[in-house]
Amino acid sequence: MKENRRGFIKKAAGSALAMIAAPYIIPGTALGKNGALAPSERIVFGGIGLGSQGMGNSRGFLNKKEIQYVAICDVDARHRNNAMAMINGTYQNNDCRSYGDYREMLEKEKLDAITIAVPDHWHALISTAVANKGIDIYGEKPLARSIKEARAIVNAVNKNNVIWQTGSWQRSLANFHRGAELVINGRVGKVTHVEVGLPNGRKPIGTPPPMPLPEGLDWEMWLGPAPAVPYRGVAHWDWRWIMDYSGGQLTDWAGHHIDIAHWGLGYDKTGPISIEGVGVYPREGIFDVPIAYDFICEYKTGVTMRVANASKQKHGMGTVWHGDKGWVHVDRGDVIRASDPKILEEVIGKDEIQLYKSTDHQQNFIDCIRSREETITPAETAHRSISVGLLGEIAMLTGKKLAWDPEQELITNSAYANRLLVRPYRNPWKLDMIS
Amino acid sequence: MRKTIFLVIKKVRYLLIVALPVLLSQCDKPASLSAVILAEQEVVAAEPVKAILENTGLFDADIKSNNFADFNKYDLVVLSTSKISWSDDVKAAFETYLKNGGGLVILNSAANAFPEWDAFAAISGVKPLESRSSEPFEFEIMEQKVEHPITKGLPGNWLHMPDYLLFNTSYLPEDVEILAAAKADTLYGGDGQILPVLFTVKYGEGRIFHTTLGTAPASMQCVGFIATLQRGAEWAATGVVSQAVPVDFPNSVSTHEWIDYKPLTIDEILNKAATYEVGKSKKYLTDFSMQIKNSDGKPETYAMFEDKILEFLQSDATVDSKRYMCHELSWMGSEKSIAVLDNLINNKDLSEAASYALYRLRM
Structure with a gap:
């Protein structure tokens, strides 16, 4: 078996060997920066997708002295230019290489890790291709646009033994960790019900006519496996309001507050057994994801979880676990509240469940690249979190109550609904499902 | 005369209103x-x-x-x-x-x-x-x-x-x-x-x-x-309401109209949907999807919708409306659709949409 760079880093970490091996293309100009590791020890990063989220992620990683970006890829020249300026500006050189097609980047570059932030309909193809190259991945939530694609990513990650970190960064914040740890250790008693409050969707914009492409945007590549449609002024960011690319706020946020709900329940490797609910869909316009959604999942333990717009939930945004002895609510903005303030003062004993602790989501990824340990949000966890959102979507689209087998990952009461576990790809794109 | 009879029913109704709602709704029908x-x-x-x-x-x-x-x-x-x-x-x-x-x-x-x-x-x-x-x-x-x-x-x-x-x-x-x-x-x-x-x-x-x-x-x-x-x-x-809420009642982001003060039939919806082109109103397409979503979901009901879509795909409806219907068919169709979709594979305008549907139907 070939020794890839990852394997090398693991062995070299903390070893004198690290000093004598420098086979990779790290620019000499980066040497000697304050506090930086020698270039040969840095983890070689690439970035795919450098729109708003991708730039945000890269900006964070650029602050880490242990890594160095050497290549970026985006289907929009404007994004590439922005990213090149930021990266080269950081390293004060002109060495970062730029690609418009991730396949070319994967072929030409030798990378240890790639940060991916692309529209959901591209997640599975790119993530599996990167994993199959043995490259570690920091990938955005939701894991994928469909449940089968998400499973394909998990399989590729596991088969190739690559490290995966999901952009579900709430797990690396103290309030979410604390809330989940209180709940999983029974401080609200036996959990009976969970409320997950997510944002409202965006109002429809009507039906814009086809229009000329902005200069530098490779529309064919932007669409990729999604159905061929003319450009109508909607691409970056606003793809999340169109079902061919996203499930809207529901799937955008499932990887946050549903993810946290699962964490406190200990359900990172399982899923609900039934899902039922209604969505409010626009009748008109190209934005076709639900504006409002409200569904209930039931788990085999009897726990129910209601996922709905925050405006419909008593406690609003965030995750609330209700147990027979009280409740705990966590949300962004360091929110942690409880039915009784004493719950929040509880100490978790050494013999109780200690949830994975990370205080820096990106650093956790870097640490795990070196240690080869699992990250705080591995692919399977992300898969189980988004599965809840995607099953909710299918229940709302079909208007039916679904029975779900979380072991087989099949809808057991509707052959029709099962078909919605996949989104067919346009030729010539094909996803390697890997079983 | 009718009024007299009705008054009697009305009086009985007050007695029955809590205990016998089923009987009550049966009383309502002929009146x-x-x-x-x-x-x-x-x-x-x-x-x-x-x-x-x-x-x-x-x-x-x-x-x-x-x-x-x-x-x-x-x-x-x-x-x-x-x-x-x-x-x-x-x-x-x-x-x-x-x-x-x-x-x-x-x-x-x-x-x-x-x-x-x-x-x-x-x-x-x-x-x-x-x-x-x-x-x-x-x-x-x-x-x-x-x-x-x-x-x-x-x-x-x-x-x-x-x-x-x-x-x-x-x-x-x-x-x-x-x-x-x-x-x-x-x-x-x-x-x-x-x-x-x-x-x-x-x-x-x-x-x-x-x-x-x-x-x-x-x-x-x-x-x-x-x-x-x-x-x-x-x-x-x-004093009571026996009517069901229409499936196309407006929601928080969409108005909905009944031109003649009554809902369109499924065939009328399809007739209107047949002129859809990208960039124009797609409301009749979504109305059709809503009819499927709000149906009882029984195989025979989906089969009825499937027959209508297959007829639609072989009609002179627009290419854009047919593409939409292929996507709908992809999840609620049956083997019956496969032959029709196979024929569309050679149609350059519909090949991609037909492949989309066939992928799911052959899963």
Whole structure:
């Protein structure tokens, strides 16, 4: 078996060997920066997708002295230019290489890790291709646009033994960790019900006519496996309001507050057994994801979880676990509240469940690249979190109550609904499902 | 005669209302309710109201004008205009009708019919002020009371088609039960207040349903206006509502219209969907999907929809509408679709959409 760079880093970490091996293309100009590791020890990063989220992620990683970006890829020249300026500006050189097609980047570059932030309909193809190259991945939530694609990513990650970190960064914040740890250790008693409050969707914009492409945007590549449609002024960011690319706020946020709900329940490797609910869909316009959604999942333990717009939930945004002895609510903005303030003062004993602790989501990824340990949000966890959102979507689209087998990952009461576990790809794109 | 029979049923109903709702709904079926719509000399404006009531299958409606006073012949009186004047005798007959349990619907500007008649304020639940309203605009109706028979099962918030929002009245909160409200947006000449738009009033034994919606003629096609009027009329006449909420009731982001005050059939929806092109309105496509989503989901029901889609795919409908239908077929179709889709693979415009459907159908 070939020794890839990852394997090398693991062995070299903390070893004198690290000093004598420098086979990779790290620019000499980066040497000697304050506090930086020698270039040969840095983890070689690439970035795919450098729109708003991708730039945000890269900006964070650029602050880490242990890594160095050497290549970026985006289907929009404007994004590439922005990213090149930021990266080269950081390293004060002109060495970062730029690609418009991730396949070319994967072929030409030798990378240890790639940060991916692309529209959901591209997640599975790119993530599996990167994993199959043995490259570690920091990938955005939701894991994928469909449940089968998400499973394909998990399989590729596991088969190739690559490290995966999901952009579900709430797990690396103290309030979410604390809330989940209180709940999983029974401080609200036996959990009976969970409320997950997510944002409202965006109002429809009507039906814009086809229009000329902005200069530098490779529309064919932007669409990729999604159905061929003319450009109508909607691409970056606003793809999340169109079902061919996203499930809207529901799937955008499932990887946050549903993810946290699962964490406190200990359900990172399982899923609900039934899902039922209604969505409010626009009748008109190209934005076709639900504006409002409200569904209930039931788990085999009897726990129910209601996922709905925050405006419909008593406690609003965030995750609330209700147990027979009280409740705990966590949300962004360091929110942690409880039915009784004493719950929040509880100490978790050494013999109780200690949830994975990370205080820096990106650093956790870097640490795990070196240690080869699992990250705080591995692919399977992300898969189980988004599965809840995607099953909710299918229940709302079909208007039916679904029975779900979380072991087989099949809808057991509707052959029709099962078909919605996949989104067919346009030729010539094909996803390697890997079983 | 009919009225006499109905009165008997009505009395029995009060005894049965809690214990035997099933039996009650069976009693309702053969009985037809009678309504009179009081209009101006020009009765044309009242025709939509007549159609809306009669399309329930529950009402026979007459349109009358001026000094009509034979209220007791009817289960429901509808006041559809402010341009009406009654003699004291008619007013007295009207009050007696209501006090004895008559049903009344007051439509928008009819609230202004009798500014000098004190009892009418108690009947309508409002006191008319000088005549004012917003410009017509599309506004959101916010449900205030979900457990009332009239609004039970409606979406919490829904969009009403462009209409005048009337704020020429002051409300008598002690007498009215507000079912839904809307904001008189200052952008459209409103005063920024949240105004009741659907409410009920109790007057003696009489039940009164008051809707301020439907002033702009086109807004009477709004399914929200139609369905709440139909439900309000049935409630005013009988005290219960037996009608189902239409599947195409508007939601918080979409209005929905019934051009002839009744829903389109599935075939009519498909006919309209057949002209869809990218960049144009796709509402009839989504309407069709909604019919499937709201169906009972039985294989034979999906098979009925599938047959219609297969016929559609072989018709002269537009390429863009056929692409949409292929995506719909991909999840609710059956093996029956495969041959038709296989044929479309060689059609350069539809090949991709057919492949999409075939991928799922062959899973």
